[in-house]
Amino acid sequence: MLGPQFALVDVNNFYVSCERVFQPRLQCVPMVVLSNNDGCAVARSNEVKALGVKMGTPWFKMQDLAREHGILAFSSNYTLYADMSNRVVSVLRAFSPDLEVYSIDESFLRVDRVAHLHGGACAMGQCMRERVALWTGLPVCVGVGPTKTLAKLANHLAKKNAVFNGVCDLNDMTRAERVEWMSKIAVSEVWGVGRRLTQRLDLLGIHTVLDLRRANPMDIRTHFGVVLERTCQELRGVSCLSLEAMAPAKKQIIASRSFGGAIENKAQLLEALSSHVARAAEKLREQKSLCAALQVFLQTNRFKPNEPQYNPAVLVPLMEPTDDTLKLTRAASSALTQIFKMGYRYKKTGVMFCGLTQASQRQESLFESNLEKDRSTRLMGTVDRINQHFGSGTIQSAACGVSQKAWQMRSNNRSSRYTTCWMELPVVS
């Protein structure tokens, strides 16, 4: 009997595919979805990939190409993508309870205990594809192998080679076939091998997946450390990375955004910063953590070397751990006062919450009454419920600003929140 078997299920061109579900006219139209602030292309349709557009290309740099080929660009619509992601996961969970949500569009599943119910891993993969397509409208590919790294590799094969029809199980191949495929794939495609490692591996004559698989793991360890050694072992079928069914609580929470334009005055920076604090604090409470210190940073535009640059950051310890948006906002405000200097054109600000602990393990305070704590907990609970129900930002602290916000990011072509907002349901006429 085989050991553990992992499947990696991944939505093709996830953000693009989400848009197409609700606007079928976009099928086969070359299109991209842009990052926040309508900056870079972070999702590309196959038509755009075929034109040679790389991941992360700034939108303003592809204007000519876009005009020539009629490329459409959408602002990112994370409310929609997050909801679609949850739907895919709930479909997959029915296939195997051992599931790890790895990213917004990828999940690992343990399949060895359940594949026989579907007549094998390959048939199970096809079944998952059909059901996800039927129930969510999204196209997925499935890769199966004895380690997570091999499942990732199999997924890559499934995506790139029509012969697999969207599902690739490495166990279904002969040894010779596996060797053949591995010799054809660049080592840079391996999960955990980025740009730097690729360069250094090249120098050692390791160019393909097969080369890395055949390298001596101990040599890899001495040259590159334990991380790549694990990768090497995983390629050889030795499972080093286990499934993490429970997402561990985050150790830090960051909220930051570039501005639509440059900001020079402190009042506007404070509004933007307060909004980021509010978002980060929501995440903090969602994972039931408290924050012991926060870091505030400012950035000028690094793409404009002729402008004076200033990128300060300051860490502010809190009197005691808290998840109260108002206290965190006050701390962030004083941090901003410490680092703000007139005369710079700022492009971005943000906040990082550090020293996170579980709220259930909060120490009794010497300085704060329980009465005040209860009041804060109830207030924050109410704010969160209102914002969940009526949409985020429905209720916020006055520090976030009330008028037209000059610092707000560009989002010029966002689709509707089709699945989470009654007023924006798709209409069939």
Added chain:
DNA sequence: TCTGGGGTCCTAGGACCC
């Protein structure tokens, strides 16, 4: 004019402890 936003892990080196 326009260039994203989130995370994790590992390592090396220094401070400090007994």
Added chain:
DNA sequence: TCTGGGGTCCTAGGACCC
């Protein structure tokens, strides 16, 4: 001239992921 052998914790920087 000789100058131990462990530890821990923290931080900065580098690498990776999506």
